[in-house]
Amino acid sequence: MAKSKTVFRCQQCGFESPKWNGKCPSCGAWNSLVEETIQPAAAKAPASRKKADLSNFIQEVDTQEDIRYQTGIGELDRVLGGGLVKGSIVLLGGEPGIGKSTLLLQICEFFGVSHSILYVSGEESTKQIKLRAERLHVTTESLYLLANNDAQSICDTIAACEPDIVIIDSIQTMQITELSSSPGSLTQVRECTNLFMHTAKQHDIPIFIVGHVNKDGAIAGPKVMEHIVDTVLYFEGERNFSYRILRAVKNRFGSTNEIGVFEMMESGLQEVPNPSAMLLEGRPLNVSGTCVTCVMEGSRPILAEVQVLVTKSSLPSPRRTANGFDYNRLFIILAILEKRCGLFYGTLDVYLNVVGGFRLDEPSGDLAVALCLYSSLTDKSISEHVTAFGELGLGGEVRSISNLTQRILEAERMGFQTCIIPKQSMRGLQSSNFQIQLVGVRTLKEAFDFLEQPQV
Numbered sequence: 001m002a003k004s005k006t007v008f009r010c011q012q013c014g015f016e017s018p019k020w021n022g023k024c025p026s027c028g029a030w031n032s033l034v035e036e037t038i039q040p041a042a043a044k045a046p047a048s049r050k051k052a053d054l055s056n057f058i059q060e061v062d063t064q065e066d067i068r069y070q071t072g073i074g075e076l077d078r079v080l081g082g083g084l085v086k087g088s089i090v091l092l093g094g095e096p097g098i099g100k101s102t103l104l105l106q107i108c109e110f111f112g113v114s115h116s117i118l119y120v121s122g123e124e125s126t127k128q129i130k131l132r133a134e135r136l137h138v139t140t141e142s143l144y145l146l147a148n149n150d151a152q153s154i155c156d157t158i159a160a161c162e163p164d165i166v167i168i169d170s171i172q173t174m175q176i177t178e179l180s181s182s183p184g185s186l187t188q189v190r191e192c193t194n195l196f197m198h199t200a201k202q203h204d205i206p207i208f209i210v211g212h213v214n215k216d217g218a219i220a221g222p223k224v225m226e227h228i229v230d231t232v233l234y235f236e237g238e239r240n241f242s243y244r245i246l247r248a249v250k251n252r253f254g255s256t257n258e259i260g261v262f263e264m265m266e267s268g269l270q271e272v273p274n275p276s277a278m279l280l281e282g283r284p285l286n287v288s289g290t291c292v293t294c295v296m297e298g299s300r301p302i303l304a305e306v307q308v309l310v311t312k313s314s315l316p317s318p319r320r321t322a323n324g325f326d327y328n329r330l331f332i333i334l335a336i337l338e339k340r341c342g343l344f345y346g347t348l349d350v351y352l353n354v355v356g357g358f359r360l361d362e363p364s365g366d367l368a369v370a371l372c373l374y375s376s377l378t379d380k381s382i383s384e385h386v387t388a389f390g391e392l393g394l395g396g397e398v399r400s401i402s403n404l405t406q407r408i409l410e411a412e413r414m415g416f417q418t419c420i421i422p423k424q425s426m427r428g429l430q431s432s433n434f435q436i437q438l439v440g441v442r443t444l445k446e447a448f449d450f451l452e453q454p455q456v
Contacts, residue, residue: 010024011033068086078258079251079254080231081255085206088253090208090231113140117140117165117167118146119144120168136267151191158205165205166206231254232250245260246262258299275300290307290382293388296402301409304360304365305355306372308375313349324354326360333370367420367444370447371448383418385415389401397443398443398446408434
């Protein structure tokens with residue numbers, strides 16, 4: 001009879017060690033190795049295995065039927081790629097209290113009209129879920145509640161009842177009793193997710209799984225969990241802001257470039273159909289160091305306000321702070337301004353912020369950041385009717401960007417009158433098709449010269 005084996009497994013990266021270490025040799029995490037006992041699998045006779053069925057040719061697979069459920073929330077459908085795919089398993093991660101359980105309970109009201117839902121909670125009792133449902137005005141009669149944390153028992157219930165949709169809240173509370181490790185450990189989370197995945201594929205039932213995040217912002221426990229599931233969604237947002245951004249990190253059935261924007265209200269999460277208006281709300285007028293740029297999130301153009309404050313430093317080494325913008329990219333832009341434009345920031349503190357908790361992840365915001373740095377240094381305000389987008393090269397040139405037409409149309413829709421763009425990008429544009437004034441610039445100096453002109 002085979003004996004059980006004791007190993008120490010890292011709860012961050014899954015590294016296995018025969019002895020305990022204070023620091024994981026693989027990922028460097030401290031105090032992350034936990035003792036686990038591995039039980040040997042029972043040996044099976046080779047004759048008991050069934051031969052795999054190879055009768056399903058790809059040409060014979062029918063994809064014409066509707067295999068997606070609409071969630072009733074347009075922003076969530078956008079991020080999922082058009083809806084919830086049957087038989088898929090979706091991991092929803094985020095910090096505690098950001099709105100994961102709220103969003104999933106809200107979609108139950110729409111699903112309950114024509115589908116049955118099983119809501120499984122390992123953290124709350126059925127009474128607590130009922131109270132939260134009443135606060136969110138979820139009154140559907142097709143919602144079934146189950147307070148249980150035994151993964152095998154839950155899968156047996158799913159197989160017996162066969163609901164249309166299943167919600168697991170949360171994976172860190174689930175456990176398989178045959179495993180000796182505690183709930184939330186790497187082994188338990190991985191094996192429970194595997195069990196739910198096989199159940200979803202076998203019965204063609206979509207399953208939502210809620211996953212908490214650790215202090216580093218990653219889904220607690222395993223990265224291996226992201227390889228098991230079909231879709232990984234992250235809720236982002238600051239605690240002091242009411243807005244939430246839902247972003248797809250992995251999606252086997254759609255694009256990972258789309259985002260969904262929500263606002264947390266007393267009655268739950270509400271969709272924000274116009275994120276540009278939300279991010280530009282309350283803009284200051286006649287204040288130096290502020291400019292608007294446009295970024296593409298999937299197929300959606302979004303306007304965001306960039307603010308920069310340049311002030312005299314009292315420290316031997318001036319301070320640089322960037323919130324919502326790449327910190328190293330800020331240093332590159334400062335170097336370009338000093339070398340190519342003759343501006344000096346060596347003894348000045350620089351503080352950069354993207355309003356609304358939004359993050360600029362593409363280089364199209366470089367030009368707006370450079371204009372804000374110039375405006376704050378010279379204390380000359382940029383007109384509130386001006387927007388700018390373009391990438392900067394190390395030679396001080398303004399380089400072309402993609403999806404320029406969509407960005408211009410979004411700026412025009414939001415009431416802007418002037419748009420500063422790369423000169424070479426204007427070749428493929430018909431300026432007569434736009435009501436907004438297009439100003440093409442080849443270098444940063446040309447952009448600064450335009451700002452020096454009197455603005456109407």
